[in-house]
Amino acid sequence: MDISSLGEFGFIDRITDGISCTRGDTIKGVGDDAAVIDKDSDSYALISSDMFLEGIAFDLTYTPLKHLGFKCVVAAASDILAMNGTAEQITFSIGLSQKVTMEMADELYEGVRAACEKYSIDLVGGDTTPSMTGLAISVTAIGSVVKDQITYRNGAKNADLLCVTGDLGAAFMGLKLLEREKRVLNGNIEAAPKFDGYEYLLERQLHPLLRCDVIEALDKSGIVPTSMIDISDGLASEVLHLCRRSGVGARLYLNKIPISSKCFEFGDEINVDPVMAALNGGDDYELLFTVPVGRYEDVLRVGGIDVIGHVTAPEKGAALVTPDGGEITLTAQGWPAQE
Numbered sequence: 561m562d563i564s565s566l567g568e569f570g571f572i573d574r575i576t577d578g579i580s581c582t583r584g585d586t587i588k589g590v591g592d593d594a595a596v597i598d599k600d601s602d603s604y605a606l607i608s609s610d611m612f613l614e615g616i617a618f619d620l621t622y623t624p625l626k627h628l629g630f631k632c633v634v635a636a637a638s639d640i641l642a643m644n645g646t647a648e649q650i651t652f653s654i655g656l657s658q659k660v661t662m663e664m665a666d667e668l669y670e671g672v673r674a675a676c677e678k679y680s681i682d683l684v685g686g687d688t689t690p691s692m693t694g695l696a697i698s699v700t701a702i703g704s705v706v707k708d709q710i711t712y713r714n715g716a717k718n719a720d721l722l723c724v725t726g727d728l729g730a731a732f733m734g735l736k737l738l739e740r741e742k743r744v745l746n747g748n749i750e751a752a753p754k755f756d757g758y759e760y761l762l763e764r765q766l767h768p769l770l771r772c773d774v775i776e777a778l779d780k781s782g783i784v785p786t787s788m789i790d791i792s793d794g795l796a797s798e799v800l801h802l803c804r805r806s807g808v809g810a811r812l813y814l815n816k817i818p819i820s821s822k823c824f825e826f827g828d829e830i831n832v833d834p835v836m837a838a839l840n841g842g843d844d845y846e847l848l849f850t851v852p853v854g855r856y857e858d859v860l861r862v863g864g865i866d867v868i869g870h871v872t873a874p875e876k877g878a879a880l881v882t883p884d885g886g887e888i889t890l891t892a893q894g895w896p897a898q899e
């Protein structure tokens with residue numbers, strides 16, 4: 561049987577089908593951003609793993625290793641934040657291909673150290689092995705959350721507001737910019753590489769930041785989201801995850817999706833729709849969450865958060881609302897087509 565016919569999530573569903581957690585302290589297993597384990601009376605422990613393979617998750621021809629190390633830590637820790645938690649430790653494992661020199665490994669770890677220092681995360685272990693193919697990286701992030709503040713993917717309720725942090729799509733445009741540069745360097749296209757003015761897009765692709773500032777700000781405002789997920793695969797796929805796990809539908813307003821002007825500018829240049837980049841691009845590492853409608857003003861007061869839609873009854877499904885009031889059923893692209 562061809563695995564690609566199932567899609568990533570069909571595949572995960574199949575291999576984990578029927579697996580039940582029998583230990584009393586396993587509160588949540590497969591199916592959310594992180595597993596949840598009960599260890600003390602006040603807080604839960606959170607654990608999440610992410611894997612990054614050369615040629616799949618990153619391309620070493622244009623990815624500085626220092627940035628790669630930083631980004632892998634952010635990507636893994638972001639899943640802990642998506643549970644409304646704090647990232648505290650990571651283990652960082654590497655498969656070393658022959659072309660990785662000591663200097664390259666040092667550079668990679670410079671980035672790992674920088675991220676750990678910036679976000680007060682301790683590097684507590686890992687594993688090292690040779691790799692017959694490319695460079696392979698696996699990161700496990702460990703964290704914790706106060707029990708009554710834990711936020712799962714499954715808590716969204718009808719009429720809740722759909723909120724998003726930061727702006728979306730720029731990381732995807734940054735990737736397109738880097739791919740264009742690579743084609744120029746390989747002599748495949750004529751145009752001179754042009755990064756000037758597009759530094760923001762490169763930053764978003766190569767150097768994403770961990771949104772712990774938002775988690776802290778929500779906490780200070782006394783807001784516990786009803787559901788949350790981090791945006792690693794594009795807004796559309798994450799909205800569908802929240803809907804599926806919460807058993808609800810959603811309306812997402814196209815003209816409310818936060819997209820930077822640089823994203824529009826570069827999209828124009830290469831003929832890529834910025835809205836598509838936001839919906840299907842990925843690598844944003846922003847947070848998507850829901851709050852009760854009564855918290856509308858409180859959420860806006862936090863700053864840096866946009867209300868982009870609302871939750872509906874399940875029979876309404878998930879749809880994108882265009883400025884003229886039309887509705888387009890939300891679908892997710894990905895690895896390969898999902899849900």
Ligand code: ADP
Nearest residue numbers: 572575576589590591592593594609610639792
């Ligand atoms: P995220 O994008 O937040 O990192 P994923 O989409 O990778 O999450 O994974 C979805 C869920 O499936 C998570 O709960 C994850 O732990 C679980 N999962 C993914 N791959 C596997 C696997 N090979 N075996 C068991 N569980 C898995």
Ligand code: MG
Nearest residue numbers: 593639790792
């Ligand atoms: Mg996630």
